[in-house]
Amino acid sequence: MAALGDLAKLVRSKNAGPFWLTIDIMFDDAEAYRRARDAEIVNRAAIARLYHRNPADIIVVDHDTALAIKVSFPRPQSSGSKHDSDVYGGQQYAPLLGLEVPD
Amino acid sequence: MASFPLVSATGMLGSGFRAESLDKAISLGARMIGCDAGSTDPGPGPLATGVCMFSAAAVKRDTEIMMTRARKAGIPLIIGSAGTSGSDAGLAWMVEIVREIAREQDLHFKLAVIHSELSLEVVRRHQRDGRARALPPSAPLSDADIDAATHIVGMMGVEPIQQALTADAQIIVAGRSSDTSIFAALPLLEGYAPAVVWHMAKILECGAAAVAVRTAPDCMMAILHEDSFDVFPLREDYHCTPQSVASHTLYENADPFDLREPSGTLRTRTARYEAISDRAVRVSGSEFFHDPEYTIKLEGVRHVGYSTILMGGVRDPYILAQIDSWLAQLEDSIKTRIGNTVGERAYEIVTRVYGRDGVMGELEPHRRIAGGVGGHEAFILWDVISQSQDLSRTIATSLSHLAVHNPIPKWHGLISGVAFPYSPPEIDRGPVYEFHLNHVLVPDSPTALFRTEYEEL
Numbered sequence: 034m035a036a037l038g039d040l041a042k043l044v045r046s047k048n049a050g051p052f053w054l055t056i057d058i059m060f061d062d063a064e065a066y067r068r069a070r071d072a073e074i075v076n077r078a079a080i081a082r083l084y085h086r087n088p089a090d091i092i093v094v095d096h097d098t099a100l101a102i103k104v105s106f107p108r109p110q111s112s113g114s115k116h117d118s119d120v121y122g123g124q125q126y127a128p129l130l131g132l133e134v135p136d
Numbered sequence: 137m138a139s140f141p142l143v144s145a146t147g148m149l150g151s152g153f154r155a156e157s158l159d160k161a162i163s164l165g166a167r168m169i170g171c172d173a174g175s176t177d178p179g180p181g182p183l184a185t186g187v188c189m190f191s192a193a194a195v196k197r198d199t200e201i202m203m204t205r206a207r208k209a210g211i212p213l214i215i216g217s218a219g220t221s222g223s224d225a226g227l228a229w230m231v232e233i234v235r236e237i238a239r240e241q242d243l244h245f246k247l248a249v250i251h252s253e254l255s256l257e258v259v260r261r262h263q264r265d266g267r268a269r270a271l272p273p274s275a276p277l278s279d280a281d282i283d284a285a286t287h288i289v290g291m292m293g294v295e296p297i298q299q300a301l302t303a304d305a306q307i308i309v310a311g312r313s314s315d316t317s318i319f320a321a322l323p324l325l326e327g328y329a330p331a332v333v334w335h336m337a338k339i340l341e342c343g344a345a346a347v348a349v350r351t352a353p354d355c356m357m358a359i360l361h362e363d364s365f366d367v368f369p370l371r372e373d374y375h376c377t378p379q380s381v382a383s384h385t386l387y388e389n390a391d392p393f394d395l396r397e398p399s400g401t402l403r404t405r406t407a408r409y410e411a412i413s414d415r416a417v418r419v420s421g422s423e424f425f426h427d428p429e430y431t432i433k434l435e436g437v438r439h440v441g442y443s444t445i446l447m448g449g450v451r452d453p454y455i456l457a458q459i460d461s462w463l464a465q466l467e468d469s470i471k472t473r474i475g476n477t478v479g480e481r482a483y484e485i486v487t488r489v490y491g492r493d494g495v496m497g498e499l500e501p502h503r504r505i506a507g508g509v510g511g512h513e514a515f516i517l518w519d520v521i522s523q524s525q526d527l528s529r530t531i532a533t534s535l536s537h538l539a540v541h542n543p544i545p546k547w548h549g550l551i552s553g554v555a556f557p558y559s560p561p562e563i564d565r566g567p568v569y570e571f572h573l574n575h576v577l578v579p580d581s582p583t584a585l586f587r588t589e590y591e592e593l
Contacts, residue, residue, distance in 0.1 A: 049390040051176050051435075051571040052273065057386045084499045090273065096392050098382040098409055105390035107273040109498050113179025114570035115440055115486055115521055118497050120179040128501045 037074070038130030040065050046126040051112040054122045055105040056129065066100040074132050075102050083128045104129075140323050140360040141165045143370075145202050146353045147343035149173035149215060150190025155201045157355040157370035162209045164357065169206050170318040171198070172341050173230065174217020176571065177388075180437040183287050184569035186225025192233060199230075200237045203307065207243050214297060214308045214318050221435075222289050222312025224253040230309055238593045245307050248300035251587045252289045252311025256282050258585065259434070259577065267578040269431065274574035281572060284438040288573065291433040293398035295582035297321035305590065312435065314397060315341035319358075328360050331424040334402040336365040338395055339384050339419070346384035347374040364420035366412060378409035381417045398433070398582065400426040429578055432585055436573030441484075443565035444528040446518040446536050448554035454546045455553050456491075456509040462553075463487060466535075466542045473534045483522035483531055490515040516554070525564055532562040 038044060042061040049055040058075065060066035069075070081088040084106070092105040110117040119125060143161035146153040149171045158169070174182075178189045188195060199215070206213035219226020231249050238244070259282050262268050268277040282288075289312040298321050300308045310318070316337035323333045336358045339346050344354040347369045354374065359366045368376055385392040385404050395402040401424070408421040455462055467485070474483065491514035493500035502510070518539075520532045539554050579585050 047388055048177055049388050050574075051180075052271075052574045053390045055386075055388070055390055057383075059383060059386075083501050085501075086499075092391060094392060096382065096386060098378065098407070099386060099392070100379055101383060101386055101392075103386055103392055111180075111571045111574075112176065113181065115443075115484070115519065115568060116497065117179075118488055118495055121177055124495050125499060127496075128499075 034133045034135055036130060037069060037132040037134055040069060040134055044126045044130060046122050046124065048112050048122040049105060052108055053105055054108045054125055055103065056126045058102040058104070058129065060100040063100060069134050070095050070102060072134050074134060075104060075129065079132070080104055080106065140167060140326060140328060141357065142168045142170065142319065142323070142340070142360070143355055143357045144319060144340040144343050145169055145171040145355055146198060147172065147341070147345050148175065148353070149198050150188070150194040151353045152194070152198060153343065153354045154371065158201060158205050160370045161355055161357050162205055166209070166211065166357065168212045168214065168322050169202050170214045170216070170340070171202060172217060172315045172318055173215050174220045174222050174312060176435060178220065180569040180571045182219070182226065183221035183223055183289065183435060184437045184439070186219065186221070186223050186229070188226060188229060189220045195230070196233050196237065199233055200241065203234070203237050203243060204241055206307065207245060212301060212306055212308065212322065214310070214321065216310045216313030216315070216318035218309050218311060222252045222310070223287050224251060224311070227251060227309065227311045234307065234309060235593065243593065245593055246305050247591045247593050248303065248305030248308045249589045249591065250292065250296050250300060250308065250310040252292055252313070254288045254290050254434070254585060256285060256288065259288055262577045262579075269576050269578070271574045271576060277573070277575045284572065285436040286439050286569070288434055288436040290577065290585045291398070291435065292586050293317050293432070293582055294321040294324055296586040296588060298325050299583055300588055301325060303590065311586070316397060323360055329363060331402065331422045332360060332363060332365055332420070334395070334397060334424055335404060335407065335419060335422040336360055336367070338402065339367050339381060342384065342387065344369050344371070344374060345387065346376060346381050348377050348380040350374065364418050366416050366418050368416035375415035376417045378411055378417055381419060382407070382409045399430055400424055430582055431576035432579050433576050434573045435571065437569045438572045440568050440570050441521040441523050442525040442528050443568045444520045444525070444532040445563050445565055446520070446532050446561050447516065448539065448556045448561065449513055449515050450554060451513045452553060453512070455544055456514055458544060459489060459492065459509050459514065462542060462544060463489070466539055469538045469542065470531070470535050473538060474531055477534065478527065478530060481522065481527055483520060483527065485531070485535065486519040486521065488517040488519070490517065521568060525566070529562060529564060536561045
């Protein structure tokens with residue numbers, strides 16, 4: 034077992050426009066990427082549970098050339114609105130770092 | 137067909153790049169310089185206020201290098217999304233910097249200034265005619281949305297920029313533009329294939345962001361061919377890899393394989409990325425699908441109120457252990473106090489507890505698991521928002537007093553439960569805004585919503 038955060042070369046979150054949040058989980062080598070991808074631990078149900086979102090609103094895409102898994106969902110509040118705490122959406126990836134990737 | 141080399145000066149005008157990198161691009165035959173100057177990333181502030189996210193000094197430094205190089209080489213310079221938001225105020229600010237540089241450097245050229253700010257009446261007319269569409273996750277555009285907007289810009293495609301190029305403008309300063317249109321306008325005019333051009337433009341718009349390891353912002357160059365393009369950085373210590381270039385389609389997009397433009401969609405799922413040297417990558421194989429309907433994306437902000445903030449820290453472990461009930465009690469006290477002092481006036485207090493869920497708010501999983509503050513201290517940021525600055529300040533001054541002395545059952549007697557770092561603890565933040573439009577318009581033509589002025593400098 035390895036934590037997703039230990040296996041990835043970069044995990045980051047960012048706005049995709051003012052109304053969406055997107056998270057990139059990127060790997061250095063194809064083996065680590067395939068291991069995380071094939072374990073299917075980053076899926077709509079897992080994201081919905083962690084972030085308390087509706088699974089129907091969540092997009093999960095595997096990008097084989099980029100060696101990356103991408104997660105996107107609508108922001109609970111638009112960027113910089115009165116209830117928002119992260120204008121750039123840059124610190125919303127942390128809950129994914131502890132996901133366990135089986136060997 | 138011959139090839140078309142072009143350069144992106146940097147990912148964001150004002151963030152910097154090396155002058156020698158741009159010189160190198162020109163020596164390699166770059167036929168245009170493009171630079172994106174805007175974003176919605178910094179939130180609603182720039183569109184609401186017209187103030188650029190970078191200083192005039194930073195923007196002038198980058199612009200001066202681009203202008204002198206472009207004029208000397210006799211190639212077009214295209215700056216899109218001027219002043220961060222592309223609003224008329226942001227555009228005017230940017231144009232003034234361009235004029236100042238032209239005077240100081242004795243540069244002479246035809247300038248095109250393309251406006252992208254829309255009047256509420258224009259947006260209303262499109263909405264009435266059934267030519268407004270909502271983007272997910274938003275509801276259809278309403279009269280109230282339009283009436284509440286303080287500024288609306290339309291995000292232009294390539295066509296207004298192409299119009300200015302055809303009119304022989306040598307420097308083009310555009311209001312809100314799609315990041316890609318800045319780099320796609322001229323190559324599309326020259327007849328290069330849309331799929332190749334749009335994919336190239338998507339990689340170039342962020343400058344050197346698509347290199348493997350970027351230590352500082354810099355230029356990025358591309359050479360278009362008939363059915364592929366090559367991309368590489370100008371700094372010798374930077375390099376692109378197939379993975380670094382492919383990864384860039386992930387950046388700031390909800391879906392990396394479907395990239396929406398006003399005229400259609402770029403699909404990169406079938407794209408191939410191959411290393412052609414230790415620093416350059418060749419990209420081919422994307423597809424571009426023209427949409428039956430040409431659409432212009434709107435960005436709009438509305439005024440929410442006036443904010444006064446208050447910040448303080450808590451170190452008492454007994455308060456931390458019951459912070460939720462302690463804050464709920466404070467909310468009740470302030471409600472009573474405000475009722476007694478200013479009567480029934482609308483206000484809202486947004487409370488962020490750093491150490492609990494201050495960073496992630498309702499997305500925070502620990503908020504639902506742990507149910508309190510885990511560490512030995514917490515930082516609390518109170519944001520009082522109402523319809524006047526005076527009222528927000530009045531509420532905040534009562535709030536600070538009540539917060540300090542807000543009791544807990546453990547202690548008998550008057551407590552001082554909050555550490556304020558500042559005196560006075562309340563800070564007026566002025567008017568606050570929010571993005572509220574996530575819609576597109578179907579215009580009469582791709583250029584209909586945008587007005588261009590020409591000026592001989």
